[in-house]
Amino acid sequence: MSATATRGTVVVADDSRLMRRVLSQTLRDSGYDVVGEAEDGDAALQLCRSAKPDVMTLDLAMPGLDGMGVLRTLKRDGLDIPVVVVSAFSPAHGARAVDALAEGAFDLIEKPKVGETLSDFGRQLDEKVFAAAGRSISRRRVGAVNGNGTARVRTPSAPVVPRRDPHARAAAPAVKASPRRTGRPPVVVIATSTGGPRALAQLMPQLPSPLGAGVLMVQHMPPGFTGSLAARLDNDSPLHVVEAQGGERIAPGTALLAPGGSHLHLADAKSVRLGDGDPVGGLRPRADLTIQDVVDRHGGDVLLVVLTGMGNDGLAGARAVKAAGGRILVEAEETCAVYGMPRAIADAGLADAVLPLHDLPAAIVEEVSR
Structure with missing residues (x-):
């Protein structure tokens, strides 16, 4: 063959x-x-x-x-x-x-x-x-x-979306107007999958501490490896990055990372708990569950940031965020390892801005300061 x-x-x-x-x-x-x-x-x-x-x-x-x-x-x-x-x-x-x-x-x-x-x-x-x-x-x-070699035909069902014609593609939209929040700082939720550790390694060191009401992160990884990711990010970031064990408080100077093999839920508006429910769409943790919990407890005081990743985890959560009046930023195709999770939200018209990774830190800071 x-x-x-x-x-x-x-x-x-x-x-x-x-x-x-x-x-x-x-x-x-x-x-x-x-x-x-x-x-x-x-x-x-x-x-x-x-x-x-x-x-x-x-x-x-x-x-x-x-x-x-x-x-x-x-x-x-x-x-x-x-x-x-x-x-x-x-x-x-x-x-x-x-x-x-x-x-x-x-x-x-x-x-x-x-x-x-x-x-x-x-x-x-x-x-x-x-x-x-x-x-x-x-x-x-x-x-x-571009004349640099012979093309190989990619299988039609490949999960990586082909790059659009750059001349037909609109520029990344400016931040769109949406209902004003109550004036309370938002909880920042960051969701990512394939390519996420590298993206987080660039993003997190550029985010200030404190940041909003606190940060929750969901990265699809096998059990055990998320502790090492949290330690690496914590060493390089102003925020205190911790792998959640359950019971931690959501705090402006802390970023809580969902552990591989557990869903990250909110026990109440100010603390988290872990869940061992079945994987959703093959994923545990599932970002949609975390996002929905945050919306349930904080209403529109939510900033959702979706980075590179396969699939559409985060899409259902994004719908809940928009319905509550929250805000959504997604990573642009040109800096994604896989333009799956961000594209699902952008194509659904839910993103307030679609930005390359290097522009996201400033946009996040601007959003939490609104």
Whole structure:
């Protein structure tokens, strides 16, 4: 089968022979062309240079050049290959995985644990690799239009939205008028998924403390990894960033991050609780649930910020925010890793402004000061 007839070409890099076999077979069963396997970072880079895959799956703990070294070398050498990190969880691995995402890795999936079935792992792997392949092939199409190479045809069902004709696309709208709030500072809710750790690493250090009535964040990540993300953001940000454990107070100087594997709810107007309800649309945490709780407790005193991510989590919550008279900012397509969550809200006409990531900090500050 030719590479163009598959869902994309993939290089698998992992120092475990068993894990390479599991990954490769799972990907082939899902319709991908695995064009090479590497047991260390140097071999992974060699395969990337020779095979030029659409995606690479990457273990971070490998002999010789480790996964972080691979990511930095790809960036240094201008090899624009989306990387899906496949990592076991431990405190050390979690911190390293979050560092990899902040360095530019496309997404993260946790390795299956001993005794777990592979069906859920396979579904997640397929979803994340397919999104990464869609971005890679889409960029090659843009390069072909510009005369920089031969286009690869992207599968029509890819979850990454093709870039619109820049001449037909309107400029990002200015902030639209909406009902004035009561004068109370808003609760800021930030929702994101694929590409979120990198976006948050740029956004959070530029936000002041205090900020509004407080900040709640939902980032789609596997259980265990969100603690490392919170610690990394806390180290770099004026706001005190904490992975919520339940019972924390919503405070102007604090940003509470939903833990992977739990929904983030409000216990009352001033404190949060965690919920172990079923995943909604395959997601736990689900941003829609957090947003609805905030609207229920704070009415229109809400500022919703939706960053890069697959799917449409946040859309139902955005409808509730607009109905209550709150405000909504979404990240523009040009700075998103995946223009899914923001686009769902923008296309529904719910966004008060659609802005590139570098313009969002100032817009957020302006909104909470209104």
